Amino acid sequence: MRFQGAQDIQSANDILSKVPAVTLGFWVIKILATTLGETGGDAVTMSWLHADQNAQNGGYLIGIAIFLAIFVAAVIAQISTTKFNPWVYWLAIVASTTVGTALADFFDRSLGIGYVGGSSILLACVLCSLAAWYATLGSVSVETVTSPNTELFYWITITFSQTLGTALGDWIADDTGLGYDGGALLFSAGLVVLAALYYWSKVSRVFLFWAAFILTRPLGATVGDFLDKPISHGGLALSRPFASVVILAAIVLLVAILPQRPGRHSVNWTSQPRTE
Numbered sequence: 001m002r003f004q005g006a007q008d009i010q011s012a013n014d015i016l017s018k019v020p021a022v023t024l025g026f027w028v029i030k031i032l033a034t035t036l037g038e039t040g041g042d043a044v045t046m047s048w049l050h051a052d053q054n055a056q057n058g059g060y061l062i063g064i065a066i067f068l069a070i071f072v073a074a075v076i077a078q079i080s081t082t083k084f085n086p087w088v089y090w091l092a093i094v095a096s097t098t099v100g101t102a103l104a105d106f107f108d109r110s111l112g113i114g115y116v117g118g119s120s121i122l123l124a125c126v127l128c129s130l131a132a133w134y135a136t137l138g139s140v141s142v143e144t145v146t147s148p149n150t151e152l153f154y155w156i157t158i159t160f161s162q163t164l165g166t167a168l169g170d171w172i173a174d175d176t177g178l179g180y181d182g183g184a185l186l187f188s189a190g191l192v193v194l195a196a197l198y199y200w201s202k203v204s205r206v207f208l209f210w211a212a213f214i215l216t217r218p219l220g221a222t223v224g225d226f227l228d229k230p231i232s233h234g235g236l237a238l239s240r241p242f243a244s245v246v247i248l249a250a251i252v253l254l255v256a257i258l259p260q261r262p263g264r265h266s267v268n269w270t271s272q273p274r275t276e
Contacts, residue, residue, distance in 0.1 A: 017263035018084050019145045022209060025258040029090065029251060034220025036247040037097020039228055043240035045102050060106035067102055071095035075155050079148050084262035086255050100162030108167060115171030122164035129157040141206045143263045165217020173222050179234040180226035187219035
């Protein structure tokens with residue numbers, strides 16, 4: 001027997017979002033996707049194109065072009081769908097993480113901006129994207145992602161946040177002396193703090209979501225680097241392609257078996273204009 005809850009009562013006043021409901025499963029897949037973005041991005045730009053050996057050889061630019069093409073195609077498919085499709089959505093997320101990895105490495109290494117400078121610029125881009133989104137549509141809540149205009153702001157913000165997360169992860173792991181494992185622990189602790197604020201405070205849920213979304217990226221970046229960087233640099237020296245395939249298989253399995261439902265956006269239909 002299924003008891004009717006408050007969400008069921010309100011369902012008549014809800015419209016379905018084009019992005020998944022924010023659940024524990026969502027965050028697990030998100031962290032795996034960001035880790036795949038690091039190992040997969042490095043597999044192309046470093047293992048294949050050798051940009052780590054020569055940051056001026058065009059490897060990062062080629063990687064950006066490849067991943068950006070995949071990302072744009074995935075976002076077009078996502079926006080074109082009439083309802084939430086978990087496979088299309090997570091393909092776009094993974095593509096955004098690989099684009100973010102290549103972009104951050106290009107800014108930091110090829111352009112010589114450095115981790116601090118790159119992180120600062122990218123944080124400004126995230127804040128500007130959110131500000132423009134709010135000024136245009138009146139909300140930056142992911143529950144309102146129900147139209148092409150909202151989705152466009154959503155994916156622009158996602159891309160900036162993924163790139164910021166990569167730069168931030170590299171900065172903490174490389175420049176502070178914490179290393180990849182120490183960086184992963186630091187970002188994990190940050191996520192625990194955000195979870196505590198979610199359950200035991202009245203801090204804005206929208207703020208907490210975007211803060212957690214950004215923090216999961218450097219967590220994935222440091223975990224990915226820990227898996228594939230040389231032992232002399234504090235990593236495990238695993239094969240980047242192999243690690244990427246294993247993580248991708250885990251993502252596919254979780255998307256297939258975990259409940260994937262769209263978020264709901266509450267609407268007061270009585271306040272909507274009549275279309276007689």
